[in-house]
Amino acid sequence: MKIIIFGCGKIGTTIIQSLSGEGHDIVAMDKEPSVVEEVTNLYDVMGLCSLGVDSESMTEAGIEDAELFVAVTGSDELNMLACFLAKKMGAKHTIARIRTPEYNDQSLGLMKQHLDIDLALNPDLLASHEIFNILSFPLASKVETFSGRNLEIVELVLGENFPFVGMKLVDLRKNYNGAFLVCVVVRDGKVFIPDGNFELRAGDRIGVTASHADMQKLMKNVGLPQKKPSSVMILGASRMCYYLAKKLISIGTKVKVVDADKGMCEAFSKKVPSATMIVGDGMQPEVLIEEGISDVDAFVALTGSDEVNVLSSFFAKGQNVPTVISKVNRAELAQTAEKLGLGSMVSPQKSVSNVLSRYARALHNSIGSNVETLYKMFDGKAEVLEFNVRSDFKYCGIPLREITLKSNTLVAGIIRGRKPIIPSGNDEILEGDKVIVMTAGHVLLDLSDIIAQ
Amino acid sequence: MNRKIVFNITGKLLEALAFILLLPMVVSIIYREGEFLSFLIAAAVSFIIGFVLVMFTKNCKKDLYAREGFLIVSLAWISASLIGSLPFVLSGEIPSFFDAFFETVSGFTTTGASVVTDLSSLSHGTLFWRSFTHWIGGMGVLVFAVAFIGNLSDKAIHILRAEMPGPVVGKIVPRAKDTSKVLYFMYFFITLVQVILLWLGDMNLFEALIHTFGTAGTGGFGIKGDSIASYSAYSQWIITAFMLIFGINFNLYYLVLIKRFKAILKSTELRTYLGIAIVSVVIITLNINSAFPSFSDAIRAAAFQVSSIMTTTGFATSDFNLWPNLSKTVLLILMFVGACAGSTAGGLKVSRVVILFKMGLREIKRMIHPRSVGSVKFEGKEVDEHTKSSITTYFAVYMMCFFAILFLLSFEKAPFDFETNFSAVAACFNNIGPGFGLVGPMGSYAQYSEFSKILLSFAMLFGRLEIFPLLIALIPSTWRRK
Numbered sequence: 001m002k003i004i005i006f007g008c009g010k011i012g013t014t015i016i017q018s019l020s021g022e023g024h025d026i027v028a029m030d031k032e033p034s035v036v037e038e039v040t041n042l043y044d045v046m047g048l049c050s051l052g053v054d055s056e057s058m059t060e061a062g063i064e065d066a067e068l069f070v071a072v073t074g075s076d077e078l079n080m081l082a083c084f085l086a087k088k089m090g091a092k093h094t095i096a097r098i099r100t101p102e103y104n105d106q107s108l109g110l111m112k113q114h115l116d117i118d119l120a121l122n123p124d125l126l127a128s129h130e131i132f133n134i135l136s137f138p139l140a141s142k143v144e145t146f147s148g149r150n151l152e153i154v155e156l157v158l159g160e161n162f163p164f165v166g167m168k169l170v171d172l173r174k175n176y177n178g179a180f181l182v183c184v185v186v187r188d189g190k191v192f193i194p195d196g197n198f199e200l201r202a203g204d205r206i207g208v209t210a211s212h213a214d215m216q217k218l219m220k221n222v223g224l225p226q227k228k229p230s231s232v233m234i235l236g237a238s239r240m241c242y243y244l245a246k247k248l249i250s251i252g253t254k255v256k257v258v259d260a261d262k263g264m265c266e267a268f269s270k271k272v273p274s275a276t277m278i279v280g281d282g283m284q285p286e287v288l289i290e291e292g293i294s295d296v297d298a299f300v301a302l303t304g305s306d307e308v309n310v311l312s313s314f315f316a317k318g319q320n321v322p323t324v325i326s327k328v329n330r331a332e333l334a335q336t337a338e339k340l341g342l343g344s345m346v347s348p349q350k351s352v353s354n355v356l357s358r359y360a361r362a363l364h365n366s367i368g369s370n371v372e373t374l375y376k377m378f379d380g381k382a383e384v385l386e387f388n389v390r391s392d393f394k395y396c397g398i399p400l401r402e403i404t405l406k407s408n409t410l411v412a413g414i415i416r417g418r419k420p421i422i423p424s425g426n427d428e429i430l431e432g433d434k435v436i437v438m439t440a441g442h443v444l445l446d447l448s449d450i451i452a453q
Numbered sequence: 454m455n456r457k458i459v460f461n462i463t464g465k466l467l468e469a470l471a472f473i474l475l476l477p478m479v480v481s482i483i484y485r486e487g488e489f490l491s492f493l494i495a496a497a498v499s500f501i502i503g504f505v506l507v508m509f510t511k512n513c514k515k516d517l518y519a520r521e522g523f524l525i526v527s528l529a530w531i532s533a534s535l536i537g538s539l540p541f542v543l544s545g546e547i548p549s550f551f552d553a554f555f556e557t558v559s560g561f562t563t564t565g566a567s568v569v570t571d572l573s574s575l576s577h578g579t580l581f582w583r584s585f586t587h588w589i590g591g592m593g594v595l596v597f598a599v600a601f602i603g604n605l606s607d608k609a610i611h612i613l614r615a616e617m618p619g620p621v622v623g624k625i626v627p628r629a630k631d632t633s634k635v636l637y638f639m640y641f642f643i644t645l646v647q648v649i650l651l652w653l654g655d656m657n658l659f660e661a662l663i664h665t666f667g668t669a670g671t672g673g674f675g676i677k678g679d680s681i682a683s684y685s686a687y688s689q690w691i692i693t694a695f696m697l698i699f700g701i702n703f704n705l706y707y708l709v710l711i712k713r714f715k716a717i718l719k720s721t722e723l724r725t726y727l728g729i730a731i732v733s734v735v736i737i738t739l740n741i742n743s744a745f746p747s748f749s750d751a752i753r754a755a756a757f758q759v760s761s762i763m764t765t766t767g768f769a770t771s772d773f774n775l776w777p778n779l780s781k782t783v784l785l786i787l788m789f790v791g792a793c794a795g796s797t798a799g800g801l802k803v804s805r806v807v808i809l810f811k812m813g814l815r816e817i818k819r820m821i822h823p824r825s826v827g828s829v830k831f832e833g834k835e836v837d838e839h840t841k842s843s844i845t846t847y848f849a850v851y852m853m854c855f856f857a858i859l860f861l862l863s864f865e866k867a868p869f870d871f872e873t874n875f876s877a878v879a880a881c882f883n884n885i886g887p888g889f890g891l892v893g894p895m896g897s898y899a900q901y902s903e904f905s906k907i908l909l910s911f912a913m914l915f916g917r918l919e920i921f922p923l924l925i926a927l928i929p930s931t932w933r934r935k
Contacts, residue, residue: 002627020607025626025627025628025631026627027627033837033839034839037839040610040624041518041519041608041610041611042608043607044607044608044609044610044627044628044629044630045627045628046623046624046625046626046627046628047623047624049834059713062711
């Protein structure tokens with residue numbers, strides 16, 4: 001499939017990385033020659049330097065036969081204009097990054113309709129959803145939901161004292177009543193899709209699927225009670241902070257925002273009056289201590305600088321804040337921070353690239369059993385996908401134990417109607433179901449792709 | 454530095470080369486010649502070495518960057534030349550290893566300089582192999598590998614960049630593999646057209662193939678001592694036209710393929726290329742007219758020679774060594790200019806010459822008006838600083854290499870005079886083939902000493918790979934792991 005990416009910043013590069021890995025033909029456009037050169041050096045894509053949105057460079061990029069045009073430059077207006085022009089010149093689908101809150105809140109629908117934009121991406125909004133999920137599930141380092149919260153997948157890090165440690169998965173199911181499934185384990189950077197004889201060890205990162213209620217029960221059983229945070233401290237009055245603060249306030253959480261820039265704080269407090277605004281440097285421990293960091297339920301670092309986010313998060317961890325989340329853009333820094341013990345990290349690029357991978361796969365496969373949702377877990381090493389089962393799926397009504405799946409692939413959940421099922425060998429997939437599949441190392445476009453050939 | 458992938462890809466290339474070597478073997482078998490055995494042995498050797506290399510580097514990481522790209526290209530070209538010279542030595546048709554190496558390098562680099570004095574003594578299989586190296590080397594050994602060998606690497610663009618000539622190497626379609634395939638497809642198609650056209654004339658299929666390979670790769674190996682002179686005017690005109698066609702940037706043919714004709718007509722490089730060719734033909738025609746029986750003969754000889762030299766092919770229809778001084782000087786200048794970037798031709802490339810010329814003008818203007826601001830434009834776009842500096846650097850290094858080689862070649866004693874040596878270096882370094890004096894179109898490189906033959910072989914490799922890849926491979930620190 002031919003995809004044109006306009007704008008090769010952080011987001012653009014992440015998109016290029018994930019899409020070129022999935023085998024699409026990509027043309028990368030940017031106004032900066034050095035950026036284009038860098039991208040073509042790193043990925044197997046065609047680079048094109050163009051100063052702005054002009055029909056000539058669009059033609060050169062081959063817009064007439066492009067399936068997808070993605071505009072992710074730093075400017076919302078340029079993105080919208082580029083998408084508009086791309087659509088007029090023949091691109092089949094267009095995606096624009098629109099992140100200014102004013103555009104998003106009031107006029108997004110109108111603009112999308114009139115400019116004929118198929119999808120508006122707001123990385124800050126996506127990442128804030130992700131953070132919100134983690135906050136409402138404080139012990140998990142990541143929570144993803146399927147089919148409107150019916151089924152959840154939770155990422156947990158097994159500490160030394162975690163009750164699961166040393167147990168085989170078959171025993172796990174016996175000891176803890178309730179329907180849940182350990183569907184993926186990451187050990188020493190390697191991803192395993194485990195079978196019943198797999199023994200869990202301390203330090204493993206695991207993914208567990210269960211319905212929301214069962215998940216709560218399980219957490220209670222293992223001695224991890226769940227409660228929503230009553231107070232959250234956020235560092236950096238960024239756009240992401242705006243969306244997160246609004247969401248948290250709407251569920252009654254107290255929000256305190258710390259930012260060094262007075263102007264930013266004032267502007268923020270006009271938009272979100274119920275948040276407490278503190279002008280102060282988040283890198284100074286006194287400021288954070290004075291504002292009561294040791295008493296908050298969660299600390300979220302969302303400044304523009306990865307370093308500040310990571311360091312202040314370590315400080316918060318040292319102050320025994322139960323949940324610490326930091327925004328880290330650079331993947332290599334995230335890996336190092338994780339090794340040093342920082343649990344939850346969120347990157348807007350990752351969220352965007354999840355959405356785009358899903359969108360591209362759905363386009364690729366408009367007839368069969370579509371990809372409904374797609375999450376990349378553990379730095380993209382594993383993927384969880386939700387498929388709609390259509391009538392053309394050949395294995396409808398056959399018990400799962402009679403179907404041979406590809407290696408490292410697992411049916412992690414079935415949603416029938418609104419009822420989630422954690423599947424055993426006797427369960428079967430029916431038409432109209434939603435099926436959650438966990439896979440490592442395969443690119444799945446259709447539900448039939450899970451079957452071993 | 455990922456050394457393993459360098460050996461891995463070189464190994465895969467040698468495996469592919471083994472299969473390519475079976476082609477001349479088939480030709481030998483068709484003509485019932487005993488030489489087929491030497492091709493079979495060479496193919497076996499190539500396959501075994503390649504297989505061992507691949508086996509030892511099976512689990513290599515697929516990462517590669519500019520540095521690995523340069524090394525792969527240098528290593529691949531040198532090893533392909535070594536293996537490619539085996540059939541000549543084994544069959545005893547070119548018994549000296551140095552001669553055989555010179556001949557093979559000359560083939561792969563599409564130079565067409567020969568050490569063989571009597572071509573009629575060579576078997577059909579050997580003649581075919583000699584010319585087929587032109588065809589493969591013209592578009593590129595590694596472009597071939599990237600296009601047709603499984604999944605080499607995601608970052609094959611670095612290999613293509615190191616191998617393909619010209620100041621800026623871009624893709625024509627998003628993926629390196631597809632780009633290589635499209636290039637070879639177009640290359641194959643134009644080759645096929647020429648074979649048919651020549652076959653329709655006074656050449657038999659074998660001759661048509663040989664001369665098309667020589668034209669397509671802009672190489673210049675033929676099968677007769679007097680090159681193309683004894684063929685009909687029709688064949689000569691066909692070859693003239695196709696030499697010019699293969700000297701054009703292949704990206705432009707892709708534009709034909711996707712029906713964007715306007716962009717082709719706008720190309721500065723193409724216009725300049727054709728302009729230089731026409732002006733040169735006019736000058737030479739007027740200059741040599743009196744020596745030819747008719748005006749049409751003169752214009753045909755001039756057009757043939759201009760396109761042969763400018764595209765760095767090296768075919769000849771008459772002994773231009775005997776032409777007047779003016780014509781010879783024009784040809785010598787054309788040797789350096791070369792044809793378009795992104796073609797199969799050698800030389801400095803028209804695009805570099807145009808940009809250098811414009812930069813010169815720009816600099817003069819800046820001297821007169823020190824505060825003036827301006828940019829250098831090429832193909833409708835501003836040339837960025839990086840490209841500009843790489844072009845000037847290339848030109849400087851090119852000149853230095855040229856004179857270094859000339860200096861080393863000057864140790865040759867009589868009968869080699871200055872004209873012979875100078876034109877020999879120019880002809881080898883720019884991948885043309887014949888020069889003036891003793892190495893003129895009717896002469897050969899056979900008389901040079903073994904040292905000079907190795908020197909000139911490397912001059913050809915330097916010229917084909919545009920100096921830097923080989924130069925980088927020769928620096929020991931490149932190979933260090935850290």
